[in-house]
Amino acid sequence: MAREDVERHYAEVARMVEAAEVDRRSGFNIVTETRAACTIEDRSEAFDIYEERLVEGIPKKALVASRGCGDPVSKARLRTGETVLDLGCGGGVDAIIASRLVGETGHVYGLDMTAAMLALAKENAETAGARNITYLEGLIEDIPLPDASVDVVLSNCVINFSDDREAVLREALRVLRPQGRFVVSDIVEFAPVPDSARDDVCAIVGTTNGMLAADDYVRILEEVGFSGARIEPKTVYTLDVLREKARRKGREERFERIAEADVDGKTGSVIVEAWR
Numbered sequence: 001m002a003r004e005d006v007e008r009h010y011a012e013v014a015r016m017v018e019a020a021e022v023d024r025r026s027g028f029n030i031v032t033e034t035r036a037a038c039t040i041e042d043r044s045e046a047f048d049i050y051e052e053r054l055v056e057g058i059p060k061k062a063l064v065a066s067r068g069c070g071d072p073v074s075k076a077r078l079r080t081g082e083t084v085l086d087l088g089c090g091g092g093v094d095a096i097i098a099s100r101l102v103g104e105t106g107h108v109y110g111l112d113m114t115a116a117m118l119a120l121a122k123e124n125a126e127t128a129g130a131r132n133i134t135y136l137e138g139l140i141e142d143i144p145l146p147d148a149s150v151d152v153v154l155s156n157c158v159i160n161f162s163d164d165r166e167a168v169l170r171e172a173l174r175v176l177r178p179q180g181r182f183v184v185s186d187i188v189e190f191a192p193v194p195d196s197a198r199d200d201v202c203a204i205v206g207t208t209n210g211m212l213a214a215d216d217y218v219r220i221l222e223e224v225g226f227s228g229a230r231i232e233p234k235t236v237y238t239l240d241v242l243r244e245k246a247r248r249k250g251r252e253e254r255f256e257r258i259a260e261a262d263v264d265g266k267t268g269s270v271i272v273e274a275w276r
């Protein structure tokens with residue numbers, strides 16, 4: 001999927017979340033009328049991803065907009081006073097959680113290319129009373145921050161969307177201070193998915209541009225200059241997990257097509273860590 005299509009999709013998600021606010025009578029459900037891009041079941045998995053204490057008091061709109069696949073914020077063990085960059089911040093759930101952890105003396109930058117998402121993220125930060133977040137419009141392949149300006153680079157299920165992942169990782173290294181850390185959630189292939197099933201698997205797990213093999217992720221991180229790169233599996237996408245994801249997204253027919261293919265456990269969400 002081209003970058004413009006990804007942007008259009010996430011602008012639609014942002015609009016859908018805004019519309020959901022209006023539909024309070026249905027208990028903050030996403031309104032199904034705006035189902036061009038999403039259905040009611042294609043809702044956030046935020047409620048399964050984060051520990052309850054982390055999302056306590058986080059604006060509902062940030063949670064409903066969440067499209068992450070893990071919790072890189074907890075893994076990053078943020079400290080008071082640190083500066084954090086969230087690549088592809090979306091509606092801002094990770095940025096808000098991070099802003100609480102780094103406190104008033106710390107700072108969080110949320111970077112995203114989709115203006116409608118950033119507008120939603122700003123509104124969410126304001127509702128949350130988070131004054132230490134700056135949202136930036138731009139590309140993760142060309143980060144609008146100076147060299148060595150952040151302590152931690154986070155990202156939650158975004159890098160896979162890029163058609164130049166090496167540029168993203170090189171940019172992440174550039175903006176990190178010495179000893180800075182890169183802690184992201186993403187989806188990878190643990191073993192090759194058959195070509196005939198790849199598009200359907202991607203549609204079900206929510207990537208639009210294929211996914212990196214775990215070994216390649218580590219290799220590229222090392223090639224661009226990171227050290228200590230490692231990958232920790234979080235959720236292995238067994239057939240049962242894929243079936244449930246397809247159901248939530250209303251993409252059952254996609255699952256039917258791959259049910260007999262050799263895809264069981266070949267993909268999954270991971271935490272990727274590396275150090276500058």
Ligand SMILES: C[S@@+](CC[C@H](N)C(=O)[O-])C[C@H]1O[C@@H](n2cnc3c(N)ncnc32)[C@H](O)[C@@H]1O
Pocket residue numbers: 006007010065066067068069087088089090091092093094111112113114117138139140141155156157158161162
């Ligand atoms: C799957 S959503 C994840 C959003 C957020 N991290 C979360 O956990 O809810 C992907 C987000 O990344 C943004 N995005 C995708 N490709 C991007 C790029 N190349 N540069 C900047 N933002 C990008 C999209 O606009 C969207 O908001």
